[in-house]
Amino acid sequence: MEITLGELAARFGAEVHGDANCVVRRVASLERAQEGDISFLSNPRFRRHLTSTHASAVILDREMLADCVVNALISRDPYVTYAHVASLLHPPLAMEAGIHASAVIGEHCILADDVAIAAHATLGRGVRLARGVIIGAGCVLGDGVEIGEGGRLAPNVTVHAGVRIGQRVIIHSGAVIGGEGFGFANERGVWIKIAQIGSVIIGDDVDIGSNTTIDRGALGDTVIEDGVKLDNQVQIAHNVKIGAHTAIAGCTGVAGSTSIGERCAIGGGVGISGHLEIVDDVQVTGTTFVSQSIREKGVYSSGTPFEPVAAWRRNFVRMRQLDDMAKRLHELEQEFGRMRAQREQGQNK
């Protein structure tokens, strides 16, 4: 794949500064780029690399143009333009259409002509795969699973019976979609399993990271709307709903029946309790514990600062005394107020 700056500009609504016939073949960082590479500058912190880069061209904002010693592709949002250029020059590895001889396909499956199913994949009965779907080696799809056009499952993904997946969804290795939710009733100290008879419904353009787990609903479905992006090792419990275009970073867990709005950005290592509602456009910073519903958009955080261990131990002990400290402070304020009042009375006599 090679393309001229002029073609890139036309395709992505950018403007060429320099040689529109300059050909680029790969993307690279400003520091490592060589001839034939196109780089980008979105963070002004790295501006100094502009003057020394060996890239054939750089995607940048007009304001950075003065420092650029090579061809430029001027964009209002250089990172977005870079995303488009990188996808064009480095498309995902294609897999030839066809079903590997070792794959096991159940009865009554409906598979588009051009699907690619790799070695040792196992499809249950009645699976439906639309055009362009790729199923990696070792994947297991339960009965009745449906995957929309252009879906791509990396190796060793498990999708349980009845899960419905939209178009252009990418699921990374080790992810488990539609496992049974964690539902039990306690009968005199013994846990009785609650049948998990809902499913998982995944919209279009969703990305699901490696070893992420999404449980099926108990009654009703777990729902992941269009454009949601889940990083690795995210845990989504039964009957959770995640609104369109929300992104969740790695190692975050969302407990059962919680509903997260659209366009939220949830950091890594966050814990979100069950049965909560989080409105649209909420940001939650990394490792926050969300124990109550969030009713207003904004940025939310919890947690304590890290410190050298000796300082932390001293402060740690005080946290257990915090309520006591607050009461003593209040009492001192009261006493002090009374004393001052007495003094003023005395002086006024």
Added chain:
Amino acid sequence: MEITLGELAARFGAEVHGDANCVVRRVASLERAQEGDISFLSNPRFRRHLTSTHASAVILDREMLADCVVNALISRDPYVTYAHVASLLHPPLAMEAGIHASAVIGEHCILADDVAIAAHATLGRGVRLARGVIIGAGCVLGDGVEIGEGGRLAPNVTVHAGVRIGQRVIIHSGAVIGGEGFGFANERGVWIKIAQIGSVIIGDDVDIGSNTTIDRGALGDTVIEDGVKLDNQVQIAHNVKIGAHTAIAGCTGVAGSTSIGERCAIGGGVGISGHLEIVDDVQVTGTTFVSQSIREKGVYSSGTPFEPVAAWRRNFVRMRQLDDMAKRLHELEQEFGRMRAQREQGQNK
């Protein structure tokens, strides 16, 4: 599967109010239920749905009966009765007995006549599977693994050599049982591996969630007792012991050699340090860090409240000053006490 209310009442010790011949086929929520569905009410918050439900019958407590416009199955613990009814009407997907042609079975395995082993499963040497065991597609069982009656492994589970599993155990996809524990000795800055020669012993009626990991013991075994329920992405390190009927929610990690008692309920995202003892009947709320043994039953928590980020930043800074604040408060109390004493002395003169 269909059954009358009268039969359900007899089977599960409940009482019918209304038509004992009413036939039900599925469970559903009060809001979504239609004819032929049986629903339940366990949380009084949803009482209002009783008056508008289209369910054929509702499982409920006698006190809720007045609001119920349809047939009722009266139970002292409606959620437990619902659990039993749902399991009866929605049994886990059966797999036909038999060994798929693509499965690989090692020498000297002892398999009951009715086991079901799916495509691309791999069994090592000397594996023993009791009656009714189901092994999902892509599962790998090491040499000498034993699984008791009615065990069910979802696809892509890995069970390492020598692990012993009781009856009716369910293991969800991506779980890894019996991996090598994280044991190293440090020799002049270089980590030397400690051979992990113990195993994992799992009791009866244990559930293990998707992508959960349970390491084998270093010396001696990691032990999961009867009735334990582990959610997804739980990490159990080597030589941990988990007492009977304890439940652990998702994303929780338990470090090596810690012993957790019976009937404990550990929330999600909890971290439990190594070499601790936690007694029976302890509850730990979500995202708590348990850094010391717990010697008395009760409910335990840690962590800070989440807040809008600006407020959090202000409080965050103060946490590093907490010990200093505590000392200053103490000093102020002392000084104030001295001043008051002087004043009183002065007044008494």
Added chain:
Amino acid sequence: MEITLGELAARFGAEVHGDANCVVRRVASLERAQEGDISFLSNPRFRRHLTSTHASAVILDREMLADCVVNALISRDPYVTYAHVASLLHPPLAMEAGIHASAVIGEHCILADDVAIAAHATLGRGVRLARGVIIGAGCVLGDGVEIGEGGRLAPNVTVHAGVRIGQRVIIHSGAVIGGEGFGFANERGVWIKIAQIGSVIIGDDVDIGSNTTIDRGALGDTVIEDGVKLDNQVQIAHNVKIGAHTAIAGCTGVAGSTSIGERCAIGGGVGISGHLEIVDDVQVTGTTFVSQSIREKGVYSSGTPFEPVAAWRRNFVRMRQLDDMAKRLHELEQEFGRMRAQREQGQNK
């Protein structure tokens, strides 16, 4: 395998006290050891077991010798000597060299004569496996993966295209190496995928735990240096660098582009933000949130103590008032100072 104490002493630089011809076959704990077993004492807390052990020999420090009633192998660092002895007596399960008939091997692979590839493994094109490499059942290796001498992949590991792995690396089940990093640009509320065109480079003698995930770089590579040990369910994001001989315990996540130094010890459940630098020889205790770079070696911690829930709730509320409390304390100090100054002025008149 059996060996005399004399041979062990010669091999590992220890000294025999007692019968150098004593033969040992297995390792065991002091409490459970029987004839033929060799045990060890590294933690003085367990010294009392020395007097009652049935072990044939014990590895210990010279200072503990007085209490030992059986043969001893005297070592300056008994735990390290134990590690060596245990590895010798309990080598990892060997797999016979050879490629299982069900394994699928792509074109142009270069495999050493003695590699062992288990059932249902899938290798892409151009994979290179050096001498002694073992690939477990169900593993999937993408195109061009390279694994150095003595590498051992447990079952169901996924290694994506182009990943390069050094010598004697152990990767446990369910681990995913080289998945696509979590990189997106936001274009008017919609996430646009950033192609992840870097790779993962893993040094020699690295251990990677079950269900751990290591993403490939966006531009440039994710790098895991020699001797690094990663526990289960660790998440390493794109372009992270982990320095030689650093160990990271379970459930810890490291966000993108962070660089961790050599010989660090990171506890379990730790969250480390992206784009940070952590110098060599840093220790971070369990569940700490590392939100800024660490420039000096030392031990670092964060978090709050766990408490009975009622006490925690009282303190929890106060954390939101902490900045307010700090200001009120300061004000009280100021007022008190002014009052004292006035009094002293008054007395001096």
